[in-house]
Amino acid sequence: MRMGTTLLAAALLWLALAGCADRAVLSAEASDESAGPASAVSEDAPASTEPAPGGGEATSEAARPCVFDQLADAAIAEMALPENAASFERVKAAFRYVIEHTHYVPFDEADLTDSWRWADSCGQPPTIWQVMAFSPLQYGIGSCENYACALMVLLERMGFDTRYVTGTTYSVQGAQVDHAWAMVAVEGGWYHIDPQLEDNVHRDGTLFYRYFLKSDAEFAASHRWGTLLDNPDPASLELPACEKSAPAVAAEPIEKTRAPELPRALTAAGRLRSAGTDCGLEPEGALPPFPLEAAGSAG
Numbered sequence: 001m002r003m004g005t006t007l008l009a010a011a012l013l014w015l016a017l018a019g020c021a022d023r024a025v026l027s028a029e030a031s032d033e034s035a036g037p038a039s040a041v042s043e044d045a046p047a048s049t050e051p052a053p054g055g056g057e058a059t060s061e062a063a064r065p066c067v068f069d070q071l072a073d074a075a076i077a078e079m080a081l082p083e084n085a086a087s088f089e090r091v092k093a094a095f096r097y098v099i100e101h102t103h104y105v106p107f108d109e110a111d112l113t114d115s116w117r118w119a120d121s122c123g124q125p126p127t128i129w130q131v132m133a134f135s136p137l138q139y140g141i142g143s144c145e146n147y148a149c150a151l152m153v154l155l156e157r158m159g160f161d162t163r164y165v166t167g168t169t170y171s172v173q174g175a176q177v178d179h180a181w182a183m184v185a186v187e188g189g190w191y192h193i194d195p196q197l198e199d200n201v202h203r204d205g206t207l208f209y210r211y212f213l214k215s216d217a218e219f220a221a222s223h224r225w226g227t228l229l230d231n232p233d234p235a236s237l238e239l240p241a242c243e244k245s246a247p248a249v250a251a252e253p254i255e256k257t258r259a260p261e262l263p264r265a266l267t268a269a270g271r272l273r274s275a276g277t278d279c280g281l282e283p284e285g286a287l288p289p290f291p292l293e294a295a296g297s298a299g
Contacts, residue, residue, distance in 0.1 A: 072137070099195050102142065103141060116131055163190075179197070206253060209249040
């Protein structure tokens with residue numbers, strides 16, 4: 001179930017990454033009604049020599065973070081976690097952030113899909129997970145795979161190990177549909193975590209944590225992956241086992257940002273393209289195929 005993300009942060013932001021000063025990262029219309037996803041740091045901000053918020057690695061003056069790390073750092077800073085926050089609390093904060101700042105807006109427009117190329121100039125090829133996380137973290141929109149990758153990028157930046165999962169879930173009508181979510185390792189155990197489906201079931205400003213840090217057995221009631229599929233992708237068969245669920249989390253209020261508009265995101269992406277320079281890099285890796293989509297193309 002490809003579901004999605006929120007409105008782009010307001011205001012004109014500029015970014016100087018290694019060797020490429022005076023490059024525009026994002027131009028967006030200001031919004032008086034909501035604060036969109038976190039924006040990349042400004043051009044005038046010095047390169048950090050401290051660990052990234054939440055546990056990332058230190059960054060030297062000679063190697064400023066890529067735009068994906070800048071977006072992640074801004075998001076983590078917005079979470080305002082105490083320095084002694086427990087691992088589960090940090091994962092929960094990242095989970096909430098993605099849901100609060102992301103709306104389901106599927107898109108196929110190349111100008112939006114590839115707009116990261118005009119925002120990054122650190123000279124290092126991004127991972128496919130970072131590329132897929134760009135639309136939620138920069139524009140606040142995307143589908144289930146974007147939700148999953150945005151959460152993975154935040155968690156990885158906070159020091160957690162993650163995995164990307166493709167499989168199926170059930171539509172409102174009860175049919176199986178392609179879907180993507182993530183796994184995260186917390187304090188020695190692996191857990192399923194599905195921000196998009198959680199976003200889909202939240203009601204009246206309440207987050208229920210139905211799909212937060214769950215075991216294989218519990219997730220199998222609503223998701224299918226790996227050996228539960230008729231023709232699983234090889235990568236799905238190599239995923240770690242999630243042996244138990246984390247303790248249940250009580251429902252909490254959540255404040256979603258205003259639903260974004262695809263035309264405004266496309267306008268911002270167009271401005272970024274016209275102001276920047278194509279980095280000329282290709283992402284490392286490829287997304288595993290969706291099982292139903294792959295079966296259809298094979299048939």
